Amino acid sequence: MKLNDVLLVMADFSPEDLLKVNLTSIALIRHKRRLAGMMIKNTLKVNDIVKCNHKRFIGDTFKVLKINRTKANLEHQGTKGVWVINLCMIEQLTK
Numbered sequence: 583m584k585l586n587d588v589l590l591v592m593a594d595f596s597p598e599d600l601l602k603v604n605l606t607s608i609a610l611i612r613h614k615r616r617l618a619g620m621m622i623k624n625t626l627k628v629n630d631i632v633k634c635n636h637k638r639f640i641g642d643t644f645k646v647l648k649i650n651r652t653k654a655n656l657e658h659q660g661t662k663g664v665w666v667i668n669l670c671m672i673e674q675l676t677k
Contacts, residue, residue, distance in 0.1 A: 619669035623649060626674065632656065635671045643675065 592600065626632070630646045633639070634656070644656035647664065654672060656665050 615670045619652060622669045622672055622674070626654065626669075626672070631659075631675045632672050633675055634665075634667050635673055636667075 592603065595603070626646055626649055628646055628648065632644050632646060633642065634644060639658075643659045644665070644667075645659060646654055647657050648655040649669075653666050653668055656667050656672070657663070658665060
């Protein structure tokens, strides 16, 4: 089923049904992000070199200082700034 087909079907939904679809889709997105963060957390180690998937940090590399439950402390390479970044926004460069 394509997105246009889904949108055509959703046009006939009641406001209550649309609310249920909205809540379900938000829960699904959060679940997928949580799983992505867990996968990254299992592969990261302190002192790994990573990059951040964010428009502000395009092409920048970071060094992992500390890994928390949902976020990691990253040192910006080239400067001494430390950033706290969500795990789902981190991409590993080296192992």
